[in-house]
Amino acid sequence: MLSEMFEKRKLLSYKYDHALELLDDNQDIIQLLISKEVINQNGSYVEIDETFLDFFEQILEVNEVINTAYINDNFEEVKHNILYYLQENSESRKNSYLKAVKSTLKKIGRITIRNIVDLKRNVENTFKTEPNFKVKLTKLENQKKKLTDIKNLIQQTELLITEDERTFFATALDEELRSISTNLQLQLRESRHNLIETQKQIVEFINQIKSQSEFIEKLRQIKYLKDQFEIRAKTNINALLLEANALAFEKKPSYPLQLSLEGLQGDAVYESILKINRKVKTKIKPFVLIADSISEEYLEVETEEEIHINMDEVRNNFAASGNHLFDFIQQYQFPREVTYEERVTVYCQMISMYENDLEITEKYSRHDTIEYAMVHPKRSRL
Protein backbone atom coordinates (compact mmCIF):
# COMPACT_ATOMS: atom_id res chain seq x y z
CA MET A 1 0.00 0.00 0.00
CA LEU A 2 2.81 2.35 0.90
CA SER A 3 4.44 1.81 -2.44
CA GLU A 4 1.24 2.69 -4.24
CA MET A 5 0.74 5.74 -2.08
CA PHE A 6 4.28 6.72 -2.86
CA GLU A 7 3.64 6.36 -6.56
CA LYS A 8 0.67 8.62 -6.23
CA ARG A 9 2.31 11.17 -3.99
CA LYS A 10 2.04 13.74 -6.73
CA LEU A 11 -1.73 13.58 -6.64
CA LEU A 12 -3.21 15.86 -4.10
CA SER A 13 -5.40 13.28 -2.51
CA TYR A 14 -5.38 9.62 -1.81
CA LYS A 15 -8.69 8.29 -0.60
CA TYR A 16 -8.89 6.38 2.67
CA ASP A 17 -11.28 3.96 0.97
CA HIS A 18 -8.72 3.19 -1.71
CA ALA A 19 -6.15 2.37 0.90
CA LEU A 20 -8.64 0.16 2.66
CA GLU A 21 -9.49 -1.66 -0.53
CA LEU A 22 -5.84 -2.36 -1.18
CA LEU A 23 -5.44 -3.93 2.23
CA ASP A 24 -8.42 -6.21 1.85
CA ASP A 25 -10.49 -4.10 4.24
CA ASN A 26 -8.01 -4.61 7.02
CA GLN A 27 -8.55 -1.46 9.06
CA ASP A 28 -6.05 -2.47 11.72
CA ILE A 29 -3.02 -1.96 9.50
CA ILE A 30 -4.07 1.54 8.53
CA GLN A 31 -4.79 2.41 12.11
CA LEU A 32 -1.38 1.05 13.09
CA LEU A 33 0.34 3.14 10.43
CA ILE A 34 -1.59 6.19 11.50
CA SER A 35 -0.75 5.68 15.14
CA LYS A 36 2.94 5.31 14.26
CA GLU A 37 2.63 8.56 12.24
CA VAL A 38 3.80 6.91 9.04
CA ILE A 39 0.67 8.17 7.39
CA ASN A 40 -1.63 11.00 8.28
CA GLN A 41 -5.37 10.95 8.05
CA ASN A 42 -7.06 14.05 6.83
CA GLY A 43 -10.82 13.63 6.64
CA SER A 44 -11.48 10.93 4.08
CA TYR A 45 -7.96 11.26 2.65
CA VAL A 46 -4.69 9.77 3.80
CA GLU A 47 -1.17 10.82 2.92
CA ILE A 48 2.32 9.67 3.72
CA ASP A 49 3.96 11.71 6.40
CA GLU A 50 6.35 14.33 5.06
CA THR A 51 9.37 12.96 6.90
CA PHE A 52 8.82 9.49 5.53
CA LEU A 53 8.17 10.88 2.09
CA ASP A 54 11.51 12.67 2.11
CA PHE A 55 13.17 9.55 3.40
CA PHE A 56 11.72 7.41 0.63
CA GLU A 57 12.58 9.92 -2.01
CA GLN A 58 16.17 10.13 -0.92
CA ILE A 59 16.61 6.41 -0.57
CA LEU A 60 15.18 5.82 -3.99
CA GLU A 61 16.87 8.89 -5.47
CA VAL A 62 13.69 9.95 -7.16
CA ASN A 63 13.25 13.41 -5.74
CA GLU A 64 12.16 15.93 -8.29
CA VAL A 65 12.81 18.95 -6.19
CA ILE A 66 16.38 20.06 -6.36
CA ASN A 67 17.60 20.35 -2.82
CA THR A 68 20.75 22.39 -2.68
CA ALA A 69 20.49 22.73 1.06
CA TYR A 70 21.04 19.04 1.35
CA ILE A 71 24.38 19.25 -0.41
CA ASN A 72 25.21 22.24 1.66
CA ASP A 73 24.50 20.29 4.87
CA ASN A 74 26.79 17.51 3.78
CA PHE A 75 29.39 20.01 2.89
CA GLU A 76 29.26 21.59 6.32
CA GLU A 77 29.37 18.16 7.88
CA VAL A 78 32.58 17.31 6.06
CA LYS A 79 34.09 20.52 7.22
CA HIS A 80 33.16 19.88 10.83
CA ASN A 81 34.34 16.33 10.78
CA ILE A 82 37.66 17.39 9.34
CA LEU A 83 38.00 19.95 12.05
CA TYR A 84 37.22 17.33 14.71
CA TYR A 85 39.68 14.98 13.10
CA LEU A 86 42.48 17.51 13.22
CA GLN A 87 41.73 18.44 16.82
CA GLU A 88 41.24 14.93 18.11
CA ASN A 89 44.16 13.07 19.54
CA SER A 90 42.74 9.65 20.11
CA GLU A 91 43.56 7.43 17.17
CA SER A 92 40.34 5.43 17.27
CA ARG A 93 38.09 8.46 17.43
CA LYS A 94 40.14 10.07 14.66
CA ASN A 95 39.34 7.06 12.57
CA SER A 96 35.64 7.35 13.16
CA TYR A 97 35.73 10.98 12.00
CA LEU A 98 37.71 9.96 8.97
CA LYS A 99 35.13 7.37 8.18
CA ALA A 100 32.38 9.95 8.46
CA VAL A 101 34.26 12.29 6.14
CA LYS A 102 34.73 9.54 3.59
CA SER A 103 31.09 8.55 3.52
CA THR A 104 29.95 12.18 3.28
CA LEU A 105 32.36 12.92 0.46
CA LYS A 106 31.01 9.92 -1.43
CA LYS A 107 27.52 11.15 -0.84
CA ILE A 108 28.30 14.66 -2.06
CA GLY A 109 29.52 13.41 -5.41
CA ARG A 110 26.51 11.21 -5.89
CA ILE A 111 24.02 13.84 -4.82
CA THR A 112 25.54 16.52 -7.00
CA ILE A 113 25.28 14.40 -10.11
CA ARG A 114 21.81 13.31 -9.13
CA ASN A 115 20.77 16.91 -8.68
CA ILE A 116 22.11 17.94 -12.04
CA VAL A 117 20.28 15.13 -13.79
CA ASP A 118 17.09 16.15 -12.02
CA LEU A 119 17.62 19.77 -12.86
CA LYS A 120 18.16 19.03 -16.49
CA ARG A 121 15.04 16.91 -16.67
CA ASN A 122 13.03 19.54 -14.84
CA VAL A 123 14.17 22.25 -17.20
CA GLU A 124 13.17 20.24 -20.22
CA ASN A 125 9.87 19.24 -18.71
CA THR A 126 9.05 22.79 -17.84
CA PHE A 127 9.89 24.02 -21.27
CA LYS A 128 7.92 21.36 -23.03
CA THR A 129 4.89 20.92 -20.84
CA GLU A 130 4.17 24.13 -18.97
CA PRO A 131 1.31 25.77 -20.86
CA ASN A 132 1.33 29.09 -19.07
CA PHE A 133 3.98 31.36 -20.47
CA LYS A 134 4.45 33.45 -17.38
CA VAL A 135 4.72 30.46 -15.06
CA LYS A 136 7.08 28.79 -17.48
CA LEU A 137 9.32 31.79 -17.50
CA THR A 138 9.37 32.12 -13.71
CA LYS A 139 10.02 28.41 -13.30
CA LEU A 140 12.93 28.55 -15.66
CA GLU A 141 14.32 31.60 -13.90
CA ASN A 142 14.15 29.72 -10.62
CA GLN A 143 15.85 26.72 -12.11
CA LYS A 144 18.54 29.00 -13.35
CA LYS A 145 19.04 30.23 -9.79
CA LYS A 146 19.29 26.70 -8.50
CA LEU A 147 21.82 25.94 -11.13
CA THR A 148 23.96 28.81 -9.89
CA ASP A 149 23.66 27.44 -6.33
CA ILE A 150 24.83 24.01 -7.39
CA LYS A 151 27.66 25.59 -9.29
CA ASN A 152 28.77 27.48 -6.20
CA LEU A 153 28.63 24.34 -4.11
CA ILE A 154 30.76 22.46 -6.57
CA GLN A 155 33.27 25.24 -6.51
CA GLN A 156 33.34 25.27 -2.72
CA THR A 157 33.75 21.53 -2.53
CA GLU A 158 36.60 21.63 -4.97
CA LEU A 159 38.25 24.38 -3.01
CA LEU A 160 37.77 22.37 0.14
CA ILE A 161 39.57 19.39 -1.26
CA THR A 162 42.36 21.20 -3.03
CA GLU A 163 42.95 24.33 -0.96
CA ASP A 164 41.21 24.84 2.36
CA GLU A 165 41.72 21.50 3.97
CA ARG A 166 44.87 20.51 2.24
CA THR A 167 46.50 19.71 5.56
CA PHE A 168 43.81 17.18 6.36
CA PHE A 169 44.10 15.40 3.05
CA ALA A 170 47.88 15.45 3.42
CA THR A 171 47.96 14.19 6.97
CA ALA A 172 45.24 11.59 6.82
CA LEU A 173 47.26 8.98 5.12
CA ASP A 174 44.46 6.79 3.94
CA GLU A 175 44.45 5.07 0.59
CA GLU A 176 40.69 4.97 0.41
CA LEU A 177 40.33 8.65 1.19
CA ARG A 178 42.68 9.49 -1.61
CA SER A 179 40.77 7.45 -4.14
CA ILE A 180 37.51 8.90 -2.90
CA SER A 181 38.73 12.44 -3.21
CA THR A 182 40.10 11.82 -6.70
CA ASN A 183 36.84 10.24 -7.65
CA LEU A 184 34.93 13.16 -6.21
CA GLN A 185 37.03 15.60 -8.16
CA LEU A 186 36.30 13.70 -11.36
CA GLN A 187 32.62 13.66 -10.57
CA LEU A 188 32.65 17.35 -9.82
CA ARG A 189 34.38 18.15 -13.04
CA GLU A 190 31.84 16.14 -14.97
CA SER A 191 29.08 17.93 -13.07
CA ARG A 192 30.53 21.27 -13.95
CA HIS A 193 30.57 20.44 -17.62
CA ASN A 194 27.02 19.24 -17.40
CA LEU A 195 26.02 22.39 -15.64
CA ILE A 196 27.48 24.59 -18.32
CA GLU A 197 25.46 22.70 -20.89
CA THR A 198 22.30 22.94 -18.84
CA GLN A 199 22.83 26.61 -18.27
CA LYS A 200 23.16 27.18 -21.97
CA GLN A 201 19.95 25.34 -22.48
CA ILE A 202 18.09 27.31 -19.85
CA VAL A 203 19.23 30.60 -21.29
CA GLU A 204 18.20 29.48 -24.74
CA PHE A 205 14.80 28.36 -23.50
CA ILE A 206 14.24 31.60 -21.64
CA ASN A 207 15.14 33.62 -24.70
CA GLN A 208 12.86 31.55 -26.87
CA ILE A 209 9.98 31.89 -24.47
CA LYS A 210 10.51 35.60 -24.11
CA SER A 211 10.51 36.18 -27.85
CA GLN A 212 7.60 33.78 -28.30
CA SER A 213 5.46 35.26 -25.59
CA GLU A 214 6.26 38.75 -26.78
CA PHE A 215 5.26 37.74 -30.25
CA ILE A 216 2.04 36.12 -29.07
CA GLU A 217 1.18 39.26 -27.15
CA LYS A 218 1.92 41.43 -30.15
CA LEU A 219 -0.09 39.18 -32.41
CA ARG A 220 -3.02 39.34 -30.01
CA GLN A 221 -2.96 43.12 -30.01
CA ILE A 222 -2.68 43.36 -33.74
CA LYS A 223 -5.43 40.88 -34.29
CA TYR A 224 -7.60 42.83 -31.87
CA LEU A 225 -7.00 46.10 -33.70
CA LYS A 226 -7.61 44.43 -37.01
CA ASP A 227 -10.89 42.96 -35.87
CA GLN A 228 -11.92 46.37 -34.57
CA PHE A 229 -11.05 47.84 -37.99
CA GLU A 230 -8.72 50.25 -36.27
CA ILE A 231 -5.43 48.84 -37.39
CA ARG A 232 -4.94 51.16 -40.34
CA ALA A 233 -5.67 54.26 -38.36
CA LYS A 234 -3.80 53.38 -35.22
CA THR A 235 -0.67 51.65 -36.45
CA ASN A 236 1.93 52.27 -39.08
CA ILE A 237 0.75 49.35 -41.20
CA ASN A 238 0.00 51.59 -44.19
CA ALA A 239 3.44 53.11 -44.24
CA LEU A 240 5.00 49.74 -43.59
CA LEU A 241 3.25 48.06 -46.46
CA LEU A 242 3.97 50.95 -48.78
CA GLU A 243 7.60 50.12 -48.20
CA ALA A 244 7.17 46.38 -48.53
CA ASN A 245 7.63 45.44 -52.13
CA ALA A 246 8.01 41.71 -51.82
CA LEU A 247 6.71 39.70 -54.70
CA ALA A 248 4.72 37.65 -52.24
CA PHE A 249 2.18 40.46 -52.14
CA GLU A 250 1.55 40.31 -55.82
CA LYS A 251 -0.69 38.05 -57.76
CA LYS A 252 0.97 34.94 -59.04
CA PRO A 253 2.34 36.04 -62.39
CA SER A 254 1.93 33.97 -65.47
CA TYR A 255 4.02 34.53 -68.50
CA PRO A 256 1.92 33.92 -71.60
CA LEU A 257 4.33 33.11 -74.37
CA GLN A 258 3.30 32.28 -77.91
CA LEU A 259 3.91 28.72 -78.95
CA SER A 260 6.74 28.12 -81.28
CA LEU A 261 5.20 27.08 -84.59
CA GLU A 262 8.27 25.11 -85.52
CA GLY A 263 8.20 23.35 -82.21
CA LEU A 264 4.61 22.32 -82.82
CA GLN A 265 5.66 20.35 -85.86
CA GLY A 266 7.73 17.98 -83.78
CA ASP A 267 6.56 14.49 -82.94
CA ALA A 268 7.04 15.04 -79.22
CA VAL A 269 4.48 17.82 -79.22
CA TYR A 270 1.89 15.67 -80.95
CA GLU A 271 1.30 13.67 -77.77
CA SER A 272 0.73 16.87 -75.83
CA ILE A 273 -1.68 18.16 -78.40
CA LEU A 274 -3.64 14.92 -78.22
CA LYS A 275 -3.66 15.18 -74.44
CA ILE A 276 -4.94 18.71 -74.46
CA ASN A 277 -7.43 17.83 -77.11
CA ARG A 278 -8.84 15.15 -74.85
CA LYS A 279 -9.17 17.71 -72.08
CA VAL A 280 -10.90 20.24 -74.24
CA LYS A 281 -14.23 18.53 -74.20
CA THR A 282 -16.93 21.10 -74.43
CA LYS A 283 -20.37 20.26 -73.25
CA ILE A 284 -21.87 21.75 -76.37
CA LYS A 285 -22.68 18.94 -78.72
CA PRO A 286 -22.98 19.85 -82.35
CA PHE A 287 -26.65 19.52 -83.44
CA VAL A 288 -27.00 17.26 -86.41
CA LEU A 289 -29.93 18.01 -88.70
CA ILE A 290 -31.91 14.90 -89.46
CA ALA A 291 -33.61 14.66 -92.82
CA ASP A 292 -37.23 13.58 -93.12
CA SER A 293 -37.75 9.96 -93.84
CA ILE A 294 -37.89 9.11 -97.49
CA SER A 295 -41.49 8.64 -98.58
CA GLU A 296 -42.59 5.27 -99.81
CA GLU A 297 -43.34 6.61 -103.27
CA TYR A 298 -39.68 7.27 -103.91
CA LEU A 299 -38.80 3.73 -103.05
CA GLU A 300 -41.22 2.17 -105.52
CA VAL A 301 -39.46 0.88 -108.56
CA GLU A 302 -40.80 2.25 -111.81
CA THR A 303 -39.59 0.86 -115.02
CA GLU A 304 -39.82 2.54 -118.36
CA GLU A 305 -39.03 0.49 -121.36
CA GLU A 306 -37.61 1.90 -124.48
CA ILE A 307 -36.61 -0.16 -127.39
CA HIS A 308 -33.33 0.99 -128.59
CA ILE A 309 -32.27 0.83 -132.15
CA ASN A 310 -28.87 -0.71 -132.30
CA MET A 311 -27.04 1.24 -134.95
CA ASP A 312 -24.09 -1.13 -135.09
CA GLU A 313 -26.39 -3.97 -135.88
CA VAL A 314 -28.08 -1.92 -138.58
CA ARG A 315 -24.73 -1.12 -140.12
CA ASN A 316 -23.52 -4.71 -140.08
CA ASN A 317 -26.73 -5.88 -141.74
CA PHE A 318 -26.48 -3.06 -144.23
CA ALA A 319 -22.93 -4.03 -145.17
CA ALA A 320 -24.15 -7.55 -145.87
CA SER A 321 -27.25 -6.49 -147.83
CA GLY A 322 -25.83 -4.99 -151.02
CA ASN A 323 -28.78 -2.61 -151.21
CA HIS A 324 -28.36 1.14 -151.03
CA LEU A 325 -28.83 2.67 -147.60
CA PHE A 326 -32.07 4.54 -147.99
CA ASP A 327 -33.88 1.60 -149.46
CA PHE A 328 -32.29 -0.74 -146.91
CA ILE A 329 -33.54 1.34 -144.03
CA GLN A 330 -37.01 1.61 -145.50
CA GLN A 331 -37.25 -2.14 -145.66
CA TYR A 332 -35.29 -2.99 -142.48
CA GLN A 333 -37.15 -4.94 -139.84
CA PHE A 334 -36.59 -2.86 -136.73
CA PRO A 335 -37.47 -4.44 -133.37
CA ARG A 336 -40.39 -2.01 -133.09
CA GLU A 337 -42.71 -0.04 -135.27
CA VAL A 338 -40.73 2.72 -136.92
CA THR A 339 -42.40 5.53 -138.83
CA TYR A 340 -41.24 6.89 -142.16
CA GLU A 341 -39.87 10.06 -140.52
CA GLU A 342 -37.93 8.04 -138.06
CA ARG A 343 -36.48 5.88 -140.80
CA VAL A 344 -35.25 9.04 -142.49
CA THR A 345 -33.65 10.15 -139.16
CA VAL A 346 -31.95 6.78 -138.84
CA TYR A 347 -30.67 7.22 -142.38
CA CYS A 348 -29.12 10.54 -141.42
CA GLN A 349 -27.71 9.11 -138.18
CA MET A 350 -26.16 6.21 -140.06
CA ILE A 351 -24.39 8.56 -142.41
CA SER A 352 -23.05 10.82 -139.68
CA MET A 353 -21.96 7.95 -137.43
CA TYR A 354 -20.38 5.64 -139.92
CA GLU A 355 -19.18 8.07 -142.50
CA ASN A 356 -15.90 6.24 -142.92
CA ASP A 357 -17.55 2.87 -143.48
CA LEU A 358 -19.90 4.15 -146.16
CA GLU A 359 -19.46 5.20 -149.66
CA ILE A 360 -21.51 8.28 -150.26
CA THR A 361 -22.08 8.75 -154.02
CA GLU A 362 -22.94 11.85 -155.98
CA LYS A 363 -26.12 10.24 -157.36
CA TYR A 364 -29.34 11.38 -155.84
CA SER A 365 -32.66 9.73 -155.83
CA ARG A 366 -36.11 10.89 -154.77
CA HIS A 367 -38.70 9.39 -152.53
CA ASP A 368 -41.88 11.36 -151.95
CA THR A 369 -40.63 14.84 -151.04
CA ILE A 370 -37.20 13.79 -149.92
CA GLU A 371 -34.16 13.87 -152.10
CA TYR A 372 -31.46 11.57 -150.86
CA ALA A 373 -27.98 10.52 -151.75
CA MET A 374 -27.31 6.97 -152.76
CA VAL A 375 -25.14 5.39 -150.11
CA HIS A 376 -23.40 2.02 -150.41
CA PRO A 377 -21.26 0.06 -148.07
CA LYS A 378 -17.52 0.64 -148.67
CA ARG A 379 -16.18 -2.02 -150.98
CA SER A 380 -12.68 -2.10 -149.54
CA ARG A 381 -13.92 -2.90 -146.06
CA LEU A 382 -15.97 -5.76 -147.20
Added chain:
Amino acid sequence: MNAPKQTAEIFDILSKGQFICSNSSNERIRKLFDIIAENGNFETLQDYFSAINFVLEEGDEYYYLSRFESKADLERKIETAFRWIDIVDFFKSYDTSFTSGSRFQPSDILVKLNVDAVLKDKLDGLKRWSKKETYKENLEHIITKMLCAEGFAELENEIFNEYKVLSSFNYLEELINSINIPEEVQDEIPE
Protein backbone atom coordinates in the same frame (compact mmCIF):
# COMPACT_ATOMS: atom_id res chain seq x y z
CA MET B 1 32.19 36.84 -61.25
CA ASN B 2 29.57 35.06 -63.29
CA ALA B 3 26.10 34.31 -62.03
CA PRO B 4 25.75 30.68 -60.87
CA LYS B 5 24.32 28.30 -63.41
CA GLN B 6 21.23 27.73 -61.28
CA THR B 7 20.23 31.40 -61.66
CA ALA B 8 17.34 30.59 -63.96
CA GLU B 9 16.00 28.03 -61.52
CA ILE B 10 16.36 30.46 -58.63
CA PHE B 11 14.60 33.18 -60.56
CA ASP B 12 11.87 30.79 -61.60
CA ILE B 13 10.96 30.10 -57.99
CA LEU B 14 11.48 33.55 -56.55
CA SER B 15 9.73 35.44 -59.34
CA LYS B 16 6.51 33.64 -58.47
CA GLY B 17 6.57 35.24 -55.06
CA GLN B 18 7.88 32.06 -53.47
CA PHE B 19 10.66 31.73 -50.95
CA ILE B 20 13.82 29.66 -50.95
CA CYS B 21 14.12 28.23 -47.45
CA SER B 22 16.98 26.50 -45.76
CA ASN B 23 14.74 23.95 -44.05
CA SER B 24 12.74 22.82 -47.04
CA SER B 25 12.30 19.08 -47.27
CA ASN B 26 12.89 19.40 -50.98
CA GLU B 27 16.55 18.70 -51.51
CA ARG B 28 16.66 20.81 -54.66
CA ILE B 29 15.45 23.93 -52.81
CA ARG B 30 17.94 23.35 -50.00
CA LYS B 31 20.66 23.09 -52.60
CA LEU B 32 19.56 26.37 -54.17
CA PHE B 33 19.59 27.99 -50.75
CA ASP B 34 23.15 26.82 -50.22
CA ILE B 35 24.15 28.14 -53.61
CA ILE B 36 22.75 31.60 -52.87
CA ALA B 37 24.37 31.58 -49.45
CA GLU B 38 27.70 30.52 -50.91
CA ASN B 39 30.48 33.00 -50.68
CA GLY B 40 29.89 35.98 -52.95
CA ASN B 41 26.94 34.46 -54.80
CA PHE B 42 24.38 36.55 -52.96
CA GLU B 43 25.99 39.80 -54.10
CA THR B 44 26.41 38.52 -57.64
CA LEU B 45 22.79 37.50 -57.86
CA GLN B 46 21.70 40.76 -56.30
CA ASP B 47 23.51 42.70 -59.03
CA TYR B 48 22.16 40.37 -61.65
CA PHE B 49 18.54 40.69 -60.56
CA SER B 50 18.75 44.42 -60.03
CA ALA B 51 19.43 44.74 -63.74
CA ILE B 52 15.91 43.45 -64.36
CA ASN B 53 14.41 45.55 -61.57
CA PHE B 54 14.21 42.90 -58.88
CA VAL B 55 15.80 43.06 -55.45
CA LEU B 56 17.06 39.82 -53.96
CA GLU B 57 16.38 40.01 -50.22
CA GLU B 58 17.82 37.95 -47.42
CA GLY B 59 15.75 36.96 -44.40
CA ASP B 60 16.26 34.70 -41.43
CA GLU B 61 17.09 31.46 -43.25
CA TYR B 62 15.19 32.37 -46.40
CA TYR B 63 15.53 34.42 -49.58
CA TYR B 64 12.87 36.23 -51.54
CA LEU B 65 12.51 38.82 -54.28
CA SER B 66 11.06 42.27 -54.04
CA ARG B 67 10.81 45.16 -56.45
CA PHE B 68 12.07 48.69 -56.37
CA GLU B 69 8.52 49.76 -56.88
CA SER B 70 5.74 47.39 -56.09
CA LYS B 71 3.19 46.51 -58.72
CA ALA B 72 0.59 45.64 -56.13
CA ASP B 73 -1.40 48.58 -54.85
CA LEU B 74 -1.74 49.35 -51.18
CA GLU B 75 -5.24 47.90 -50.91
CA ARG B 76 -4.09 44.58 -52.18
CA LYS B 77 -1.14 44.56 -49.81
CA ILE B 78 -3.37 45.41 -46.87
CA GLU B 79 -5.73 42.64 -47.89
CA THR B 80 -2.86 40.18 -48.09
CA ALA B 81 -1.39 41.30 -44.77
CA PHE B 82 -4.79 40.95 -43.09
CA ARG B 83 -5.12 37.45 -44.43
CA TRP B 84 -1.66 36.57 -43.12
CA ILE B 85 -2.45 38.03 -39.72
CA ASP B 86 -5.59 35.89 -39.50
CA ILE B 87 -3.75 32.78 -40.56
CA VAL B 88 -0.81 33.29 -38.23
CA ASP B 89 -3.21 34.07 -35.41
CA PHE B 90 -5.14 30.87 -36.06
CA PHE B 91 -2.08 28.62 -36.07
CA LYS B 92 -0.53 30.35 -33.10
CA SER B 93 -3.65 29.75 -31.10
CA TYR B 94 -3.60 26.13 -32.18
CA ASP B 95 -0.07 25.85 -30.90
CA THR B 96 1.72 28.79 -29.30
CA SER B 97 5.06 27.43 -30.40
CA PHE B 98 3.89 27.10 -34.02
CA THR B 99 6.80 28.51 -35.96
CA SER B 100 9.47 27.69 -38.49
CA GLY B 101 10.33 24.02 -38.20
CA SER B 102 7.09 22.97 -36.53
CA ARG B 103 5.23 20.00 -37.88
CA PHE B 104 1.49 19.60 -37.85
CA GLN B 105 -1.26 17.36 -39.15
CA PRO B 106 -4.58 18.79 -40.23
CA SER B 107 -6.32 15.94 -38.43
CA ASP B 108 -4.80 17.07 -35.12
CA ILE B 109 -6.10 20.56 -35.66
CA LEU B 110 -9.54 19.19 -36.46
CA VAL B 111 -9.53 17.20 -33.24
CA LYS B 112 -8.55 20.25 -31.26
CA LEU B 113 -11.39 22.21 -32.80
CA ASN B 114 -13.84 20.09 -30.85
CA VAL B 115 -12.42 21.08 -27.52
CA ASP B 116 -11.28 24.61 -28.24
CA ALA B 117 -14.09 27.04 -28.92
CA VAL B 118 -11.71 29.93 -29.53
CA LEU B 119 -9.91 27.98 -32.22
CA LYS B 120 -13.21 27.05 -33.81
CA ASP B 121 -14.25 30.67 -33.79
CA LYS B 122 -11.02 31.68 -35.47
CA LEU B 123 -11.41 29.04 -38.13
CA ASP B 124 -14.90 30.38 -38.76
CA GLY B 125 -13.34 33.79 -39.24
CA LEU B 126 -11.02 32.34 -41.88
CA LYS B 127 -14.02 31.37 -43.98
CA ARG B 128 -13.96 34.80 -45.49
CA TRP B 129 -10.66 33.92 -47.16
CA SER B 130 -11.31 30.34 -48.07
CA LYS B 131 -15.02 30.55 -48.94
CA LYS B 132 -15.48 26.97 -47.80
CA GLU B 133 -18.31 25.81 -45.60
CA THR B 134 -17.19 22.76 -43.65
CA TYR B 135 -14.36 22.96 -41.15
CA LYS B 136 -12.46 20.23 -42.90
CA GLU B 137 -12.58 21.88 -46.32
CA ASN B 138 -11.91 25.25 -44.83
CA LEU B 139 -8.82 24.04 -43.02
CA GLU B 140 -7.63 22.10 -46.02
CA HIS B 141 -8.00 25.14 -48.24
CA ILE B 142 -6.07 27.30 -45.81
CA ILE B 143 -3.24 24.81 -45.51
CA THR B 144 -2.87 23.82 -49.12
CA LYS B 145 -4.03 26.90 -51.02
CA MET B 146 -2.60 29.51 -48.70
CA LEU B 147 0.19 28.27 -46.45
CA CYS B 148 1.65 25.82 -48.94
CA ALA B 149 0.86 27.62 -52.18
CA GLU B 150 2.48 30.79 -50.90
CA GLY B 151 5.53 28.89 -49.72
CA PHE B 152 5.21 29.07 -45.93
CA ALA B 153 4.75 25.35 -45.36
CA GLU B 154 4.98 22.14 -47.30
CA LEU B 155 3.68 18.61 -47.20
CA GLU B 156 6.55 16.66 -45.73
CA ASN B 157 5.04 13.26 -45.16
CA GLU B 158 2.32 12.15 -47.51
CA ILE B 159 1.54 8.99 -45.57
CA PHE B 160 0.77 10.80 -42.33
CA ASN B 161 -0.39 13.92 -44.16
CA GLU B 162 2.10 15.83 -42.08
CA TYR B 163 3.11 19.37 -42.94
CA LYS B 164 6.24 21.25 -42.04
CA VAL B 165 6.44 24.98 -41.45
CA LEU B 166 9.25 26.54 -43.47
CA SER B 167 11.61 29.27 -42.41
CA SER B 168 9.69 31.68 -44.64
CA PHE B 169 7.16 31.70 -41.80
CA ASN B 170 9.67 33.98 -40.09
CA TYR B 171 8.84 36.52 -42.75
CA LEU B 172 5.24 36.64 -41.54
CA GLU B 173 6.36 36.91 -37.94
CA GLU B 174 8.79 39.67 -38.77
CA LEU B 175 6.16 41.52 -40.73
CA ILE B 176 3.73 41.37 -37.82
CA ASN B 177 6.46 42.28 -35.39
CA SER B 178 7.41 45.33 -37.39
CA ILE B 179 3.92 46.78 -37.15
CA ASN B 180 4.27 49.43 -34.54
CA ILE B 181 1.49 49.98 -32.04
CA PRO B 182 1.84 53.31 -30.22
CA GLU B 183 1.87 52.95 -26.47
CA GLU B 184 -1.31 54.87 -25.84
CA VAL B 185 -3.09 52.50 -28.22
CA GLN B 186 -1.57 49.51 -26.45
CA ASP B 187 -3.15 50.70 -23.24
CA GLU B 188 -6.57 50.78 -24.87
CA ILE B 189 -6.41 47.09 -25.79
CA PRO B 190 -8.00 44.91 -23.14
CA GLU B 191 -5.97 42.06 -21.68
